Amino acid sequence: MKIRSAISAGILTATAAAAIGVSAATGASATPPPAIPVGSLCITPDGSLCLQPAPAEATITTVVTNNTDATMYFTGGHAPDGHWVDGPSHTIAPHTSQTVRVASDAGPGVGVYLDYHLSAWWGNVGDVTIAVNNYHAQTNTDGSAASPGVRLDPHFVHGSPDARYIFTVS
Incomplete structure (x- = not known):
């Protein structure tokens, strides 16, 4: 030139x-x-580091409240199309809560599935499956279920892109 x-x-x-x-x-x-923001560091209540998702990602925050006299044992779960930001712990003690967070891997949608078995000194109480889908700007709890005798109440707090639910097990 x-x-x-x-x-x-x-x-x-x-x-x-x-x-x-x-x-x-x-x-x-x-x-x-x-710098191009990917997320920010945070500190969980137990003092461990976590990564807050970038605002453009779809996220799900799920608070699981155990209002039973049994311990909830995590038996499995996954975050389709995403990753754990704050993953589930192995147990949720009676009358306590736990917050689980997932973020999408790059797309506009993510899901979270959590399976728990409830057990106490008197024996098996039942099972709970918690499911939240946050895809294409729609959130739902399709797939959530509990064994007979165990009550599972989902409470919708906020929708897409940052879905928030509180699940109470009683």
Whole structure:
């Protein structure tokens, strides 16, 4: 490319240099471009580090409240199309709560499935499956269920893209 004047060359050099973060006058690096946010660090109530999802990701926050006299034992679960931000612990003690968070891996949707077995000193109490889907700007609890004699009450708090539910087991 042939440049016809020193002024045009100077403007072109300054424009190109600004685009790549280099000073045209000195050749030194200018202020680096801002980092692209992926998420932010947080601290959970037990003191461990967690990663807050970036705002553009679909997320699900699920609070599981055990209002029984039995211990809830986590027997399995997964986060389709996503990852655990705050994963489930192995147990939820009687009359306590736990918060589980998942975030999408890159798409606009994510799900979370949690299976628990309730057991106490007097024997087996039953099973609970907690399911939340947050896909295509719609959230639901399709697939959530409890054994006879165990009550599972989902409470909708907030919808997509950051779905929030409270599940009470009694």
